[in-house]
Amino acid sequence: xxxxxxxxxLLIAVLFRPSLSLAGNFTGDVAIANNLYxxxxxxxxxxxxxxxxxxxxxxxxxxxxxxxxxIRLGKIGPAILNYIRAQKLIPRDENLxxxxxxxxxxxxxxxxxxPQSTISTFxxxxxDLNLNENIKLxxxxxxMFWLIxxxxxxxxxxxxxxxxxxxxxxxxxxxxxxxxxxxxxxxxNTGVVxxxxxEVKSGLDLSNVTLFELxxxxxxxxxxxxxxxxxxxxxxxxxxxxxxxxIGV
Amino acid sequence: MFTKHKLTLLVFLLxxxxxxxxxxxxxxxxxxxxxxxxxxxxxxQLSITIKGTQNTPPPELPSLPDFRVTSxxxxxxxxxxxxxxxxxxxxxxxxxxMSTGEFKxxxxxxxxxxxxxxxxxxxxxxxxxxxxxxxxxRPVFLETTVSKKEAFMGEQLIYSFKLYYRVExxxxxxxxxxxxxxxxxxxxxxxxxxxxxxxxxQYHAQEVSVALFxxxxxxxxxxxxxxxxxxxxxTQNRTNRRGIFDQFFNDPFFNQTTRAEHKVLRSKPLTVNxxxxxxxxxxxxxxxTIGEFNISASLGKNDLEVGDTTTLTITVxxxxxxxxxxxxGPDLRDSFKIYPDQPEYNQTVNGNQISxxxxxxxxxxxxxSGTAELPVFTLPYFDPAxxxxxxxxxxxxxxxxxxxxxxxxxxLVQANPLDSAEAKPEIEILAEDILxxxxxxxxxxxxxxPLNSATATGFLSPAILFxxxxxxxxxxxxxxxxxxxxxxxxxxxxxxxxxxxxxxxKNLDSKKFASELSEILRxxxxxxxxxxxxxxxxxxxxxxxxxxxxxxxxxxxxxRLLEKFESLQYAPESSGNNRELLDxxxxxxxxxxxxx
Numbered sequence: 001x002x003x004x005x006x007x008x009x010l011l012i013a014v015l016f017r018p019s020l021s022l023a024g025n026f027t028g029d030v031a032i033a034n035n036l037y038x039x040x041x042x043x044x045x046x047x048x049x050x051x052x053x054x055x056x057x058x059x060x061x062x063x064x065x066x067x068x069x070x071i072r073l074g075k076i077g078p079a080i081l082n083y084i085r086a087q088k089l090i091p092r093d094e095n096l097x098x099x100x101x102x103x104x105x106x107x108x109x110x111x112x113x114x115p116q117s118t119i120s121t122f123x124x125x126x127x128d129l130n131l132n133e134n135i136k137l138x139x140x141x142x143x144m145f146w147l148i149x150x151x152x153x154x155x156x157x158x159x160x161x162x163x164x165x166x167x168x169x170x171x172x173x174x175x176x177x178x179x180x181x182x183x184x185x186x187x188x189n190t191g192v193v194x195x196x197x198x199e200v201k202s203g204l205d206l207s208n209v210t211l212f213e214l215x216x217x218x219x220x221x222x223x224x225x226x227x228x229x230x231x232x233x234x235x236x237x238x239x240x241x242x243x244x245x246x247i248g249v
Numbered sequence: 250m251f252t253k254h255k256l257t258l259l260v261f262l263l264x265x266x267x268x269x270x271x272x273x274x275x276x277x278x279x280x281x282x283x284x285x286x287x288x289x290x291x292x293x294q295l296s297i298t299i300k301g302t303q304n305t306p307p308p309e310l311p312s313l314p315d316f317r318v319t320s321x322x323x324x325x326x327x328x329x330x331x332x333x334x335x336x337x338x339x340x341x342x343x344x345x346x347m348s349t350g351e352f353k354x355x356x357x358x359x360x361x362x363x364x365x366x367x368x369x370x371x372x373x374x375x376x377x378x379x380x381x382x383x384x385x386x387r388p389v390f391l392e393t394t395v396s397k398k399e400a401f402m403g404e405q406l407i408y409s410f411k412l413y414y415r416v417e418x419x420x421x422x423x424x425x426x427x428x429x430x431x432x433x434x435x436x437x438x439x440x441x442x443x444x445x446x447x448x449x450x451q452y453h454a455q456e457v458s459v460a461l462f463x464x465x466x467x468x469x470x471x472x473x474x475x476x477x478x479x480x481x482x483x484t485q486n487r488t489n490r491r492g493i494f495d496q497f498f499n500d501p502f503f504n505q506t507t508r509a510e511h512k513v514l515r516s517k518p519l520t521v522n523x524x525x526x527x528x529x530x531x532x533x534x535x536x537x538t539i540g541e542f543n544i545s546a547s548l549g550k551n552d553l554e555v556g557d558t559t560t561l562t563i564t565v566x567x568x569x570x571x572x573x574x575x576x577x578g579p580d581l582r583d584s585f586k587i588y589p590d591q592p593e594y595n596q597t598v599n600g601n602q603i604s605x606x607x608x609x610x611x612x613x614x615x616x617x618s619g620t621a622e623l624p625v626f627t628l629p630y631f632d633p634a635x636x637x638x639x640x641x642x643x644x645x646x647x648x649x650x651x652x653x654x655x656x657x658x659x660x661l662v663q664a665n666p667l668d669s670a671e672a673k674p675e676i677e678i679l680a681e682d683i684l685x686x687x688x689x690x691x692x693x694x695x696x697x698x699p700l701n702s703a704t705a706t707g708f709l710s711p712a713i714l715f716x717x718x719x720x721x722x723x724x725x726x727x728x729x730x731x732x733x734x735x736x737x738x739x740x741x742x743x744x745x746x747x748x749x750x751x752x753x754x755k756n757l758d759s760k761k762f763a764s765e766l767s768e769i770l771r772x773x774x775x776x777x778x779x780x781x782x783x784x785x786x787x788x789x790x791x792x793x794x795x796x797x798x799x800x801x802x803x804x805x806x807x808x809r810l811l812e813k814f815e816s817l818q819y820a821p822e823s824s825g826n827n828r829e830l831l832d833x834x835x836x837x838x839x840x841x842x843x844x845x
Contacts, residue, residue: 061687095684146711
């Protein structure tokens with residue numbers, strides 16, 4: 001029995017081992033990129049940040065710094081795109097919100113971010129936490145539920161019964177919230193115009209009628225993707241098709 | 250061929266045949282009870298079944314002065330057998346006995362089709378419930394207590410009702426009369442819930458207490474309290490072969506089956522001797538204030554001008570019925586104008602003792618200048634603990650009244666719009682820029698993909714740990730309470746231990762060796778099947794093993810081996826090989842253990 005318990009604990013320890021950094025010690029590279037930025041060498045700084053992202057580093061502050069660098073380079077579109085990427089990872093960062101709003105104000109079209117979905121109104125904490133934080137919250141509530149269940153199992157009392165029911169409902173809500181967050185993140189359909197100007201066509205060909213024009217940094221909602229073209233919409237009336245390479249997702 | 254009209258007609262006729270009353274059916278009425286013998290704690294289910302019709306007014310029940318009758322609903326049924334339709338309706342009543350004895354439930358009358366039908370009478374015996382002291386392990390019982398058997402008028406008594414139960418109980422309906430002719434009642438808050446040990450058995454206890462204040466002297470009776478409740482008895486399916494998960498999921502958490510029983514519990518009436526308050530030493534101004542009190546007085550301003558207002562506050566605190574304390578206003582009519590305020594009363598309950606604070610406020614407006622002394626407020630009361638009258642009073646308060654000022658300086662402050670403008674200067678935005686880079690390198694950690702094996706383990710491991718621990722602990726618990734289970738679990742280990750010791754024992758002849766082996770094998774089987782193994786014969790072993798679903802082949806081998814042992818024991822010359830016999834026995838026990 002002891003051997004089985006030991007094996008089980010060992011399995012947990014192996015599964016919970018600290019994840020090795022896939023990009024090794026990349027903070028040195030970040031420090032170099034930050035220094036380049038401070039020395040007003042914005043293009044080398046942007047290249048250094050992009051290089052880290054290409055290596056697989058996934059960090060909200062990295063996207064934020066890259067967004068800042070693109071602002072300095074006058075590239076509003078890529079800046080907004082990186083701010084939006086950063087927002088998924090560091091949703092509560094006030095500097096990020098300020099810079100994103102600033103960047104949107106610098107655009108020609110000044111299209112605000114799409115409003116929250118209705119379901120996010122009910123699961124109000126979901127947008128304030130990134131996906132990892134949502135999962136950690138679910139793990140904590142899950143552990144709490146099982147601990148309470150164990151306590152109730154051995155020491156039956158009305159208080160523990162109430163705690164069991166409350167923690168079960170809480171667990172259900174938190175897991176639902178995490179599922180919603182996953183769905184929102186994976187089905188994110190906000191795109192940013194990356195070119196100085198793009199013509200929104202009525203069909204999947206440049207010969208089609210130009211319905212309206214969008215400028216760099218404009219935020220759009222992508223509704224379809226076909227043959228190298230994206231269907232975008234601004235609202236119920238303004239929608240059309242643009243070449244895929246003009247929009248960053 | 251069915252046309253649409255024919256089909257509609259057929260459906261209509263079929264529907265009509267089902268909905269029309271069953272003409273020609275004989276109407277039968279029947280009264281049944283679920284039990285004929287009950288105790289005062291039980292309730293009786295009376296069912297009046299009317300067959301042949303469902304359209305009757307409710308039955309007219311006979312007079313039942315010895316029972317409290319409540320309706321517990323009706324149920325109706327319609328059956329169609331061989332195209333013969335029969336209908337019936339059952340009216341259910343719950344009868345709660347009020348006294349012991351033999352009673353007859355007279356015929357109930359049912360009016361149907363302009364006729365009157367009567368049910369047969371039913372005899373019922375109601376006995377006393379078993380006293381709690383006689384059966385300390387009752388699942389539920391109650392008791393009522395009063396804090397004192399003798400008390401003065403107006404003295405606070407605590408009347409407590411306690412319910413003890415060690416099974417699931419719900420739907421409490423408490424009737425707790427307190428003898429309104431003799432007492433005034435004050436609530437002491439919500440019911441308390443706690444665990445209590447009675448005669449070594451742990452019970453859940455619910456306690457309701459009220460404070461009673463006697464209002465007239467003499468013998469006062471607190472009538473019996475009654476509590477109706479439903480108790481739930483857990484039932485478990487005891488089968489010989491249950492998987493480990495069957496046992497686990499049979500836990501109440503996973504919807505164990507329960508049987509409800511309606512109970513009516515009654516307490517015994519209590520008697521309290523109420524003493525009148527002594528006439529000797531009764532102070533002047535005594536207003537039946539009983540308990541233990543303190544009094545204090547304070548004045549808002551001691552130095553004021555004629556025409557100003559100050560507030561005199563008299564605070565009475567103490568144990569007992571502070572609510573009844575009252576004062577006449579201070580006699581200051583010549584020098585002050587007095588505006589009494591509505592007294593404020595705050596009650597607190599500490600333990601089961603009512604305490605309270607009553608605050609009397611008087612707004613005083615001096616009419617003339619000079620130094621005045623406010624009168625002392627006195628509160629005489631009877632202290633039941635000391636059995637004597639006592640008196641508390643406020644300290645005297647002096648007040649200095651100055652003549653009214655002729656000019657009044659208004660210290661009004663007006664908002665200056667210029668000031669506010671200066672206070673909040675408009676900030677001129679000179680330029681806008683982005684906020685700086687994030688340079689704290691500690692924050693630059695790679696965010697791993699959220700869904701990985703660690704996440705899955707994190708979610709699953711608490712559940713797995715819970716189930717593993719639960720199964721383990723349940724098994725340990727069962728080993729301490731279930732002898733059959735304990736014997737079954739330890740059988741194999743014990744048998745191997747004995748076989749091992751037999752291996753090391755020397756100088757055993759074949760007869761003795763066979764006898765020992767036979768005993769070990771029979772003991773093993775006895776432990777497995779929870780029976781006395783030593784005295785069992787080979788034929789009985791075969792029978793019992795077959796009953797317990799062991800494989801026929803293993804059963805045959807067991808019987809043959811036991812017979813072999815017997816023949817070796819009683820043969821004139823032993824011819825067995827001890828080593829072979831030992832191996833054979835060990836292998837058989839292993840096979841039986843594997844298949845058990």
